[in-house]
Amino acid sequence: MKEQVIKLIAEYKGVEPDAIDTSASWADLGFDSLDVTELMVRLEDELGKEVELTPEIVNIDALLAALGE
Amino acid sequence: MGFRILGTGSALPAKILKNDDLKQFIDTSDEWIRTRTGIEERRVLTGEESLLSLAEEAVNKALSDGKIKPREIDAVICTTMQGDCSVPSLSCLLAGKIGAREDVVTLDVNQACCGFVYGLSAAEGYFSSGLAKRALVVSAEAVSRLTDWTDRSTCILFGDAAAAVVLEKSAENKVYFDFCVKPDDEVLSIERPNDNFPYAEYSGGHFIKMDGQEVYKFAGAAIYDRIKGVLGKSGYKAEDVKAFLLHQANIRIINSSLYKLKLTDEKFPHNIERYGNTSSASIPLLLDEELKGGRLNRGDRTVMCAFGAGLMSAACLFEL
Numbered sequence: 001m002k003e004q005v006i007k008l009i010a011e012y013k014g015v016e017p018d019a020i021d022t023s024a025s026w027a028d029l030g031f032d033s034l035d036v037t038e039l040m041v042r043l044e045d046e047l048g049k050e051v052e053l054t055p056e057i058v059n060i061d062a063l064l065a066a067l068g069e
Numbered sequence: 070m071g072f073r074i075l076g077t078g079s080a081l082p083a084k085i086l087k088n089d090d091l092k093q094f095i096d097t098s099d100e101w102i103r104t105r106t107g108i109e110e111r112r113v114l115t116g117e118e119s120l121l122s123l124a125e126e127a128v129n130k131a132l133s134d135g136k137i138k139p140r141e142i143d144a145v146i147c148t149t150m151q152g153d154c155s156v157p158s159l160s161c162l163l164a165g166k167i168g169a170r171e172d173v174v175t176l177d178v179n180q181a182c183c184g185f186v187y188g189l190s191a192a193e194g195y196f197s198s199g200l201a202k203r204a205l206v207v208s209a210e211a212v213s214r215l216t217d218w219t220d221r222s223t224c225i226l227f228g229d230a231a232a233a234v235v236l237e238k239s240a241e242n243k244v245y246f247d248f249c250v251k252p253d254d255e256v257l258s259i260e261r262p263n264d265n266f267p268y269a270e271y272s273g274g275h276f277i278k279m280d281g282q283e284v285y286k287f288a289g290a291a292i293y294d295r296i297k298g299v300l301g302k303s304g305y306k307a308e309d310v311k312a313f314l315l316h317q318a319n320i321r322i323i324n325s326s327l328y329k330l331k332l333t334d335e336k337f338p339h340n341i342e343r344y345g346n347t348s349s350a351s352i353p354l355l356l357d358e359e360l361k362g363g364r365l366n367r368g369d370r371t372v373m374c375a376f377g378a379g380l381m382s383a384a385c386l387f388e389l
Contacts, residue, residue, distance in 0.1 A: 034105060034321050037282045041289055041325070053282070 001047070002069050008046055009060065012039060022060035029060075070197040071243040072189075072204075072236040074367070074389050076135020077357040079232035080126035081344070082112040088225070095221040102225045107320025111228030111345035113213040120153050123231040124209035125166045131205070131233040131357075132167070139167045142235070143201035144174040146191050148184030148208040148349040150215060150259070152177070159209060174200055181257075182316050182377025184208055184349030186385050189236075189373075190246050196238035207233040210348040215259055217276035226319070227277070228345035232353035244387040247298035249291065250379055256283045257378040285322060291382035292326040295374050299384040305370065307332055310386070312365055316375040317341040317351035338364065348377070356389075365389060 003017075010017040013030065021029070026036050040051045047067075057063050087110045088099035102108055114120065124147065132139060145164045152159030160175035174195060180187040188206040195201040212227035257279045263272045292315060300307060313336050315323055320341055327334055340355050347354060352373050359365040367389050374384040 032105060033282060034285060034319075037285050038289075038321070038325055041286055042328075045329070 001067060002064055004046065005043065005064060005067070005069075006060070008042060009039060012042065020060065022064070025059050070193060071239050071241070071387060072193060072196055073239045073242045073387075074135075074234050075137055075203070075237050076131045076133070076235040077233065077353065077360055078127045078130025078132070078134055079230065079350075079354045079357040080123045080130065081231075082114045082118055082123065082229050084113050084115045085110050086113050086228075091221075091225060094218050095224065097221050097225060105319075105321070106226060106345075107323075107339070107341050108225065108345045109342045111343075111347075112230060114211050114229045120149070120209050120211045120229075120231070121159065121162055121166060123229070124159065124163050124207050124233070127209070127231040127233040128163065128167050128205055128207055131235050135235040137203065137235050139169050142167075142169050142173060142203050142205055144176070144192060144195045144204035145169060146176045146178060146188045146204060146206045148178045148180065148188040148206070149210055150179055150181055150184075150348060151211065152209070153211075160207070163207060180349070180381060180383075181379060182318065182346070182348045182351070183375040183379065183381045183383040185352045186246070186373055186375050186383035187248075188349070189244070189385055190248075190383075192236050193244055193246075196236075202238045204236045205233055206236060206353070207231065208349040208353050210350045212277075212346070212348050215275070215277055220276070222281060223277050223279050226346050228347050230344055230347040230350040230354050232350050232357055234353055234356070242388055244385055245299050245303040247295050247302060247384045249294065249298075249382045251287075251381075253380050256280045256287065256380060259378075285319070285325075287380050288318065288322045288376045289325045289329060291376040291380070292322070292374055293329045295376075295382045295384035296326075296330060296372060299372060299374075299386045303386050305386065307336075309370060310336065310372050311369040312359065312371050313337050314352050314355050314359070314371060314373045315339075316346075316377065317344065317355060318346045318377070349375070351375075360389070
């Protein structure tokens with residue numbers, strides 16, 4: 001699932017998956033709050049399950065942890 | 070039963086409020102607003118203008134466009150969150166202003182941003198019942214009066230406008246509707262204040278309260294579901310549709326819908342850059358601009374889709 005999530009985020013940003021730093025904050029990745037919301041919506045469609053955006057999900061690593069990765 | 074559009078018209082307040090002008094009230098910037106909403110400027114009613122006069126101007130343009138006299142109108146349906154008065158209704162006062170017959174049917178519809186589509190469905194009901202052969206659907210919104218100008222997360226979003234369509238009953242031109250309500254008064258609402266009623270405490274309210282991220286999530290799913298719904302009911306495919314006129318709430322909601330529906334942006338015209346979110350007026354305002362600009366023509370199969378407070382969503386499909 002980790003590769004799937006990173007691929008989706010990379011596609012959204014228009015960069016290669018290797019360029020994604022999973023420990024960087026959303027802001028450092030160039031994501032504003034609506035970007036993160038849009039990302040959660042796309043992840044829900046992609047993964048087929050609800051992804052709840054909580055304040056603890058401050059970066060991709062935290063997102064993956066919340067997804068059980 | 071269905072209808073066809075005979076004419077369209079729109080009217081805007083004279084006062085233009087650019088993003089940078091908002092710095093007088095709140096801590097914001099043009100860049101911040103543009104990147105998060107797509108909005109560059111909006112129009113707001115000032116003390117010299119009324120919503121009624123704006124609606125009247127839009128109607129007169131629509132009547133002129135359709136070559137219809139006011140006395141040929143059988144129903145006046147206004148969609149608004151709040152007219153100049155709570156009572157009389159905007160539709161009642163407007164019927165008098167434009168010189169409609171005394172036996173005209175008037176109706177105000179408050180379905181927030183979905184109002185125009187619900188207004189069209191009300192018109193179709195009057196056509197089906199035999200009460201009307203021609204109807205006006207007029208969406209007039211003074212959202213600036215409902216906006217908290219100290220709240221930078223909401224006051225940047227909205228604008229005022231009025232737009233009208235003249236409809237004529239048509240047995241041949243079928244109209245398909247799809248509606249959904251998910252009742253919720255937390256995500257997006259305007260509470261009624263209590264001012265001086267002696268048996269209840271004073272309460273605030275009056276201004277728009279909105280959870281932007283929840284609205285964003287709701288909107289994307291609602292647009293997808295309503296468009297799929299109305300296509301399913303009609304039997305048409307997305308490629309059979311010339312244009313999808315979405316409620317103009319945020320350019321990023323529109324872009325998200327494009328992605329979700331796997332459609333290209335030329336089918337999704339937008340004017341949110343110039344007017345912001347004008348609630349129920351946004352779709353007929355866009356329709357008027359697209360028709361007058363020659364980008365849409367009579368007979369073009371069009372989907373209109375709105376979403377907003379309720380939480381409600383509504384769509385219709387018909388040939389213009």
